[in-house]
Amino acid sequence: MTRNDDHQARRGPRAARALRLTALAGAVVLALGLAAQAPASAAARPAAGPAAASAPHGAIRAVRELPAAAADAAALRQAFAAGRHLPAGAVGGIRAGSEHLASVSGTGVSWAIASFTPSPAAPRVTQTAFQDGASTGVFRRAPGQSWQLVRASGGAYGCGRGLPAAVRAAWKLAAPAGCQATAASARQAAARARQAAAPAGMVGQSIASIALSQVGVADTPAVTSFSGVDCDPYTTMVAAQSPNANGCAYDQAFTVENENEAWCSDFAKWVWQQAGVTADMGIINAGSDSFYGWGASQGEAMPADSGTPEPGDAVVFYPPGPVSATAYADHVGIVTSVNADGTINMANGDFLGTTNISVQYNTGINLATWPSQVWGKGEQWILVTPPAGQQQPVPAAAISGPHRAVAGTSVTLTAHAAQPGGSISRVLWTFGDGRDNNTTGATVRHVFAGAGVWPVTMTATSGADTVTTRTWDIDVAAAGSAVASTPNTAVWYSARLVDQYLFLPAAGGLAAESSDGESWLRYALPGRPDAGSGLTALNYADGTGIVQPHVFYRAAGGGLGETSGRLGSWTAQALPGDPASGAAIVATTGATNGADASSASQGPAVFYVNSAGQLAESAEQGSSWTASTLAGLPAAGGGSLALADVTSRGQPGELLAYLSRHGGLLVASPAGPPGAGQTWRAQPVPAASGIAAGTALAAVTAGPDGSQQLIFFLNGHGQLAAAARQQPGSRWLVRDLPGIPAAATALAATTYQLPSGGLGTEVFYCTASGQPGVTAWDGQQWQASTLLGTAGGVVGAAGYPGAGHPEQVFLGSGTAPVADSSADSGGTWTPVALPTAVSAFTDTVVLYAATAADDASALSAAAAAGLPASQVTQSFATAWADTLSGEYLVIAVGQAASSALYYNVCGWPD
Numbered sequence: 081m082t083r084n085d086d087h088q089a090r091r092g093p094r095a096a097r098a099l100r101l102t103a104l105a106g107a108v109v110l111a112l113g114l115a116a117q118a119p120a121s122a123a124a125r126p127a128a129g130p131a132a133a134s135a136p137h138g139a140i141r142a143v144r145e146l147p148a149a150a151a152d153a154a155a156l157r158q159a160f161a162a163g164r165h166l167p168a169g170a171v172g173g174i175r176a177g178s179e180h181l182a183s184v185s186g187t188g189v190s191w192a193i194a195s196f197t198p199s200p201a202a203p204r205v206t207q208t209a210f211q212d213g214a215s216t217g218v219f220r221r222a223p224g225q226s227w228q229l230v231r232a233s234g235g236a237y238g239c240g241r242g243l244p245a246a247v248r249a250a251w252k253l254a255a256p257a258g259c260q261a262t263a264a265s266a267r268q269a270a271a272r273a274r275q276a277a278a279p280a281g282m283v284g285q286s287i288a289s290i291a292l293s294q295v296g297v298a299d300t301p302a303v304t305s306f307s308g309v310d311c312d313p314y315t316t317m318v319a320a321q322s323p324n325a326n327g328c329a330y331d332q333a334f335t336v337e338n339e340n341e342a343w344c345s346d347f348a349k350w351v352w353q354q355a356g357v358t359a360d361m362g363i364i365n366a367g368s369d370s371f372y373g374w375g376a377s378q379g380e381a382m383p384a385d386s387g388t389p390e391p392g393d394a395v396v397f398y399p400p401g402p403v404s405a406t407a408y409a410d411h412v413g414i415v416t417s418v419n420a421d422g423t424i425n426m427a428n429g430d431f432l433g434t435t436n437i438s439v440q441y442n443t444g445i446n447l448a449t450w451p452s453q454v455w456g457k458g459e460q461w462i463l464v465t466p467p468a469g470q471q472q473p474v475p476a477a478a479i480s481g482p483h484r485a486v487a488g489t490s491v492t493l494t495a496h497a498a499q500p501g502g503s504i505s506r507v508l509w510t511f512g513d514g515r516d517n518n519t520t521g522a523t524v525r526h527v528f529a530g531a532g533v534w535p536v537t538m539t540a541t542s543g544a545d546t547v548t549t550r551t552w553d554i555d556v557a558a559a560g561s562a563v564a565s566t567p568n569t570a571v572w573y574s575a576r577l578v579d580q581y582l583f584l585p586a587a588g589g590l591a592a593e594s595s596d597g598e599s600w601l602r603y604a605l606p607g608r609p610d611a612g613s614g615l616t617a618l619n620y621a622d623g624t625g626i627v628q629p630h631v632f633y634r635a636a637g638g639g640l641g642e643t644s645g646r647l648g649s650w651t652a653q654a655l656p657g658d659p660a661s662g663a664a665i666v667a668t669t670g671a672t673n674g675a676d677a678s679s680a681s682q683g684p685a686v687f688y689v690n691s692a693g694q695l696a697e698s699a700e701q702g703s704s705w706t707a708s709t710l711a712g713l714p715a716a717g718g719g720s721l722a723l724a725d726v727t728s729r730g731q732p733g734e735l736l737a738y739l740s741r742h743g744g745l746l747v748a749s750p751a752g753p754p755g756a757g758q759t760w761r762a763q764p765v766p767a768a769s770g771i772a773a774g775t776a777l778a779a780v781t782a783g784p785d786g787s788q789q790l791i792f793f794l795n796g797h798g799q800l801a802a803a804a805r806q807q808p809g810s811r812w813l814v815r816d817l818p819g820i821p822a823a824a825t826a827l828a829a830t831t832y833q834l835p836s837g838g839l840g841t842e843v844f845y846c847t848a849s850g851q852p853g854v855t856a857w858d859g860q861q862w863q864a865s866t867l868l869g870t871a872g873g874v875v876g877a878a879g880y881p882g883a884g885h886p887e888q889v890f891l892g893s894g895t896a897p898v899a900d901s902s903a904d905s906g907g908t909w910t911p912v913a914l915p916t917a918v919s920a921f922t923d924t925v926v927l928y929a930a931t932a933a934d935d936a937s938a939l940s941a942a943a944a945a946g947l948p949a950s951q952v953t954q955s956f957a958t959a960w961a962d963t964l965s966g967e968y969l970v971i972a973v974g975q976a977a978s979s980a981l982y983y984n985v986c987g988w989p990d
Contacts, residue, residue: 142184142185142186142246143182143183143184143185143246143247143249143250144182144183144185145180145181145182145250146181146182146183146190147181148179148180148181152179152181152192152227153174153179153194155226155227156174156179156192156194156217156219156227157171157173157174157196157982158227158978158982159217159219159226159227159228159229160194160196160217160219160229161982162229162963163217163228163229163307164209164214164217164229164306164307165307165308165963165964166206166209169199169201169202169982170198170199170202170206170207170209171196171198171199171982172196172197172198172199172200172202173196173197174194174195174196174197175194175195175196175197175215175399175400175455175456175457175458176400176456176457176458177456177457177458178193178194178195178216178237178456178457179192179193179194180192180193180194180251182247182250182251184244184246184247188222188223189220189221189222189223190220190221191218191219191220191221191243191244191247192218192219192220192221192227193216193217193218193219193237193240193243193251193253194216194217194219195215195216195217195237195455195456196210196215196216196217197210197215197399197408198210198215198408200408204367205321205366207367207408208341208342208345208366208367208368209306209342210408210410211342211344211345211367211368211409211410211411211430212306212342212343212344212410212411212428212429212430212431212432213236213237213306213410213411213431213432213454213455214306214342214432215410215455216236216237216455216456217229217230217231218230218231218240218241218242218243229307230242231304231305231307236453236454237253237453237454237455237456238253238453238454239253240253241432241434283355283356283357283392283466283467283468284390284391284392284393284465284466284468285391285392286355286356286392287351287352287355287357287391287392287414287466288391288392288414288415288416288417288427290351290354290355291348291351291414291416291427291439292416292427292441294347294351294427294429294439295427295438295439295440295441296438296439297312297313297333297438297439298312298436298437298438298439299311299312299338299436299437299438300312300313300328300329300330300331300338301327301328301329301626302435302436303436303437304432304434304435304436305432306432306437308327309326309327309328309340310340310341310342310343310430310437311325311327311328311329311338311339311340312338312339312341312343312346312347312429312430312437313331313333313334313336313338314343314346314347314349314350314429315338315339315340315341315343315346315366316334316336316337316338316339316512316535316537316551317334317336317346317350317537317549317551318346318349318350318353318549319508319510319537319538319539319549320339320341320343320346320365320366320510321365321366321508321510321517321518323339323340323341323510323512323517323535323537324339324340324341324512324513324514325337325338325339325340325512325513325532325533325534325535326340326513326514326567326627327340327567327626327627328340329621329626330533336535336551336553337512337533337534337535337553338535339512339535341366342366342430343366343429343430344368344411344412344413344428344429344430344431345364345365345366345367345368345370345371345412346366346429347429347430347439348364348371348394348412348413348414348429349361349364351414351427352364352394352466355392355466356471357466357467357471358471358472358473358474358546358547359377359378359467359471359472359545359546360374360377360378360545360546361374361545361546361547362539362541362545362546362547363377363545367408367409368396368397368409368410368411368412369396369398369404369405369406369407369408369409370405371394371396371409371412371464372396372403372404372405372409372462372464373405374464375462375464375465376405378467380464380465382403382462382463382464383462384398384403384460384461384462385447385448385460385461387462387463388463389415389418389424389447389463390415390418390465391415391416391417391418392414392415392465392466393414393415393463393464393465393466394412394413394414394415394463394464394466395412395413395414395415395424395426395447395461395462395463395464396409396411396412396461396462396464397409397410397411397412397451397454397455397459397460397461398410398459398460398461398462399455399456399458399459399460400457400458400459400460403460403462410455410459411428411430411454411455413426413427413428413429413442414426414427414428416441419444422446423443423444423445423446424445424447425441425442425443425444425445426441426442426445427439427440427441428440428441428442447461472544472546473499473500473501473546474542474546474547474548475497475498475499475504475540475541475542475546475547475548476497476498476499476500476548477495477496477497477498477538477540477548477549477550478495478496478497478550479493479494479495479496479536479538479550479552480493480494480496481493481494481552481554482554482727482785483552483553483554483555484554484555484556484557484727484731484732485528485554485555485556485557485727485785485786486556486557486558486724486725486726486727486781486786487528487529487530487531487556487557487558487559487725488527488528488529488558488780488781488782488830488831488839488879489527489781489782489783489785489786489831489839490525490526490527490784490785490786490838490839491525491526491527491528491554491785491786492523492524492525492784492785493509493523493524493525493526493536493538493552494522494523495507495509495522495523495538495540495550497522497540497548499540499542499543499544499546502542502543502544503542503543504540504541504542504543505541505542505543505545506520506540506541507520507521507522507538507539507540507541508520508538508539508541509521509524509526509536509537509538509539510536510537511526511528511534511536512534512535512536512537513528513529513530513534513567515529527833527839528554528556529565529578530556530558530565530566530567530578530619530627531556531557531558531618531619531620531627531669532555532556532567532619532620532621532627532669533553533554533555533556534553534554534556535551535552535553536551536552536553536554537549537550537551537552538550538552555732557668557669557670557725557727557732558618558619558668558669558725559666559667559668559723559724559725559779559781560616560617560618560632560665560666560667560668560686560723561616561617561828561830561876561877561878562582562583562584562615562616562617562875562876562890563580563581563582563583563617563875563876563877563878563888563890564580564581564583564617564618564619564629564631565578565579565580565619565878566578566579566580566581566619566627566628566629566646567579567619567627578597579594579595579596579646579965580594580595580597580878581593581594581595581617581629581646582875582876582890582897582899582914583605583615583617583629583631584615584875584892584897585609585611585615585633586604588608589604589605589606589607589608589609590604590605590606590607590608590609590615590631590633590643590652591603591604591605591918592605593897593899593914593915594967596961596962596964596965596967596968597961598955598957598958598961598962599958599961599962600899600912600914600915601915601919601923601924601967602914602915602916602917602918602919603648603650603918603919604918605631605643605645605650605652606643606650606651606652607631607633607635607641607642607643607652608635608636608641609633609634609635609636609641610633610634610635610636610637610638610661611636612661612662613633613634613659613661613662613663613664613665614633614634614663614664614665614666614719615631615632615633615665616631616632616633616665616666616667616686617629617630617631617632618630618632618667618668618669618684619669620669620684628644628645628646629644629645629646630642630643630644630684631643631644632655632665632667632686633665634659634660634661634663634665634688635654638658638661638691639654639655639657639658639659640654640655640656640657640658640659640686640688640698640707641653641654641655642654642655655686655698655705655707656698656705656706656707657686657688657690657696657697657698657705657707658690658691658696658707659688659689659690659691659696660688660689660690660691660693660719661691662719663688663689663690663719663721664688664689664719664720664721664722665686665687665688665721666686666687666688666721666722666723666736667684667685667686667687667723668684668685668723668725668734669684670683670684670685670699670732683699683700683701683702684699684700685697685698685699685700685734686698686699687710687721687723687734687736688721689716689718689719689721689738690709692709692715693715693716693717693741694709694710694713694715694716695709695710695713695716695721695736695738695748695760696708696709696710697710710736710748710760711758711759711760712751712759712760712761712762713746713748713760713762714740714741714746714762715740715741716738716739716740716741717739717740717741717742717743718738718739718774720738720739720774720775720776720777721736721737721738721777722736722737722738722777722778722779722791722792723735723736723737723779724737724779724780724781724789724790724791725781725786726749726781726786726789726808727786728807728808728809733749733750733808734749734750735747735748735749735779735789736748736749737765737777737779737791737793737803738777739771739774739775739777740764743770743771743773744764744765744771745764745765745767745771745777745791745793745803746762746763746764746765747762747763747764747765747791747803747812748760748761748762748763749761749763749808763812765791765803765812765814766812766814767795767796767801767803767814768814769795769796769797769799769801769816770795770796770797771793771794771795771796772793772794772795772796772798772823774824775793775794776793776794776825776826776827777791777792777793777827778791778792778793778827778828778829778843779791779792779829780792780829780830780831780841780843781831782831782839782841782857783806787806787807787808788804788805788806788807789804789805789808790802790803790804790829790841791803791804792817792827792829792843793827794821794823794825795816798820798821798823799816799817799819799820800816800817800818800819800820800821800843800845800855800864801814801815801816801817802814802815802817802843817843817855817862817864818855818862818863818864819845819847819853819854819855819864820847820848821845821846821847821848821853822845822846822847822848822850823848825845825846825847825873825874826845826846826873826874826875827843827844827845827874828843828844828845828874828875828876828877828889829841829842829843829844829877830842830877830878830879830887831879832856832879832887833879834858834859836859838859840856840857840858840859841856841857842854842855842856842857842877842879842887843855843856844874844877844889845874846871846872846873846874846891847866847871849866850870850871850872851866851867851868851869851870851871852866852867852869852870852871852874852889852891852900853865853866853867854866854867854889867889867900867909867911868900868909868910868911869891869898869900869909869911870891871891871892871898872891872892873891873892874889874890874891874892875890875891875892875897876889876890877889877890878890887901887902888900888901888902891911896913896914896916897913897914897916898911898912898913898914899911899912899914900912922946922947922951923951924967924968924969925947925951925968925969925971926951926952926953926958926959926962926968926969926970926971927941927942927947927951927952927953927971927973928952928953928954928955928956928958928959928970928971928972928973928977928980928981929952929953929954929973929974929976929977930954930956930974930976930977930979930980931974931976931977933974934973934974934976934977935952935954935973937973937974938952938973938974939952941973956980956981959972959977959980959981960981963981
């Protein structure tokens with residue numbers, strides 16, 4: 081097998097043409113992803129949809145059992161991996177006895193159900209994605225098509241959720257107790273448990289009561305499938321070591337930002353901690369099997385399928401095979417009570433219901449039969465008993481640092497921890513943004529790349545292995561840009577952190593260039609920007625709690641327009657406001673007002689020069705937008721405008737740079753707290769060389785903890801210059817910088833990651849020779865250089881501060897946009913032409929070949945089908961990124977490519 085990741089020669093702009101997939105030259109064809117064209121998943125349609133489709137008008141269909149062939153087993157594993165967006169090689173085998181196939185007469189539709197185990201070679205954090213019923217898949221195969229995952233069943237194998245009733249009955253999938261959960265009966269049981277818990281020191285009964293009190297706590301936002309995000313508050317509060325808040329919303333009850341991870345073990349650990357269990361809590365993590373490890377550290381025997389349950393016990397469920405601290409376990413739940421007939425009642429975190437994933441209350445459980453109904457034949461269980469004796473004290477711990485920050489700048493956080501009568505052995509940090517997790521040290525620095533409320537957790541561990549976790553939400557504000565690096569919400573274990581969008585006016589409307597990190601597609605969006613006016617985009621959470629891009633512009637015919645959405649679902653609306661024709665549009669996500677980051681959010685604000693020449697804003701407060709002028713500011717002398725976010729003494733604010741009617745540079749900032757009647761104050765910036773008439777402006781926040789602001793402009797001699805202040809309230813100092821931009825060039829500024837780990841600053845422009853230029857601060861000095869390619873104008877720039885994410889400047893070369901990218905600071909810049917036509921279905925079909933022979937077959941098949949050679953790749957990274965994005969139809973050509981995507985037989989880390 082060969083691998084070639086240099087795919088740029090093949091994967092350039094894709095021309096739209098008719099698709100004629102008439103031949104694939106003997107290739108092995110396996111369809112992955114492409115949410116836009118594939119049949120809808122359970123997350124996008126009611127659970128009853130497939131059944132209704134297979135039996136219209138209430139007709140009763142006969143069900144015929146089908147033999148389970150080896151080819152079907154392999155196809156089901158492949159469909160499960162693709163539908164769950166699981167990493168290559170994560171799916172092991174099908175549990176013995178769990179695979180059933182059938183066809184429904186008169187429809188030609190086949191159905192299947194199977195329960196899967198993770199591959200022993202899969203990373204531990206990936207294996208947890210199979211927990212809590214997420215290992216069961218329901219599949220559907222229409223005539224002439226391949227198997228497709230209808231839903232990751234969740235909750236119970238025996239429920240057969242997503243199957244037609246006739247098929248479920250034919251397979252004798254009688255609904256077990258786990259299919260239903262009632263919050264009302266849980267509240268009654270919790271009241272009885274609290275009454276029974278009167279004697280002091282009854283840790284088990286206290287655990288049961290606390291667990292019952294959590295029944296009904298659910299994911300935010302709500303989900304109906306395990307195929308995407310799984311966001312809960314418990315992961316944040318126990319500092320799980322692989323969290324990511326992408327796609328998650330704020331939890332009002334716990335006042336923390338939810339995080340995205342499988343969470344039955346996180347829930348059980350939190351309940352035990354709330355009841356006073358402290359011993360060896362550092363052992364328990366997001367894997368259910370870690371409870372076995374905890375029990376072993378306490379000297380418990382824990383034989384399989386043996387023991388007498390008691391309230392407060394943790395029950396760990398294992399598939400057939402070894403039972404240990406290192407063997408994969410399916411789930412862990414809490415015993416809340418034992419019934420007179422020997423059955424038990426349980427509180428189970430991370431169980432999927434019909435409307436959401438939540439803590440469920442399951443009653444009348446017979447441990448001899450229930451586990452096999454939920455997970456499959458041969459399911460085992462063990463009991464882990466909480467300690468009854470006096471517990472050791474936990475560390476005293478606290479976090480200090482800012483609750484607000486600016487995207488692209490570093491944040492310093494300090495842990496204060498002490499152990500009574502002992503010492504602290506480790507301080508562990510996670511930051512909620514998928515980057516730099518498991519950082520250790522009393523004082524740490526972190527850069528948040530994008531806007532949002534990010535949950536920081538700090539766990540202090542004592543020498544006795546007792547732990548204390550503290551959470552610290554940081555509200556990060558970000559200024560707008562034509563480029564939006566939007567948090568990816570595919571799955572929590574995805575290494576792809578962002579989806580990138582470049583927004584630009586198109587003929588008669590608005591367009592977006594979309595990248596999955598490997599290649600670009602072009603989309604036409606609703607909304608009509610006014611010709612010659614600026615636009616800007618912001619990432620922030622709307623009413624769903626999920627962060628998505630919002631684009632603001634002066635609409636054709638006047639007024640302020642907004643377009644928002646992602647992945648094929650975009651809408652446009654008019655907002656209050658009156659930007660002048662040709663005016664620049666700038667925006668910020670705003671930051672939280674109040675004592676801490678959990679207070680009500682201020683919401684986004686859009687700034688512009690209005691038709692009267694006054695600076696004005698349109699701001700969202702709650703669910704409505706209002707427009708107002710910025711009181712106290714001199715009138716503007718043109719359309720140039722730049723914005724930088726500021727935090728001063730813990731309070732958020734904006735800094736606006738614009739040109740006065742006399743040609744001077746003014747910097748405006750709020751003179752009082754936000755709200756009705758807020759006034760602004762303008763400060764002139766002295767420039768010995770003057771200010772070029774009509775110069776473009778760019779602004780950026782930089783320096784330690786975002787203390788420095790810089791404004792870039794062209795001085796009276798046409799040279800690049802910068803006004804800088806070291807901290808809010810200090811004097812502005814102006815200096816000339818190396819680099820001579822073209823007279824009418826636009827400017828775009830950003831921060832970027834230095835090889836040393838620090839942050840640099842760079843500003844992009846067009847030079848007089850037509851080349852793109854950049855002037856960068858490398859931590860020691862300013863340096864100017866030209867980049868490859870030609871530039872008709874600078875559209876925007878992005879410097880995502882994380883490994884594997886390139887610096888990029890986006891250029892307008894006539895009608896063809898170009899992304900000029902450097903893989904790392906100081907590296908070689910490479911121009912890549914972006915699509916100029918709206919991408920068609922043809923552009924989303926990718927043929928992946930992993931050997932030279934299969935590559936030749938793929939090229940031949942592509943030519944026969946009318947596909948350009950650019951749609952064929954030998955890059956595993958490209959094929960895998962396209963698969964995860966949901967925007968492509970990836971076809972594996974040959975067994976080597978199929979094995980690479982599904983089983984990762986070469987062991988490639990990406």
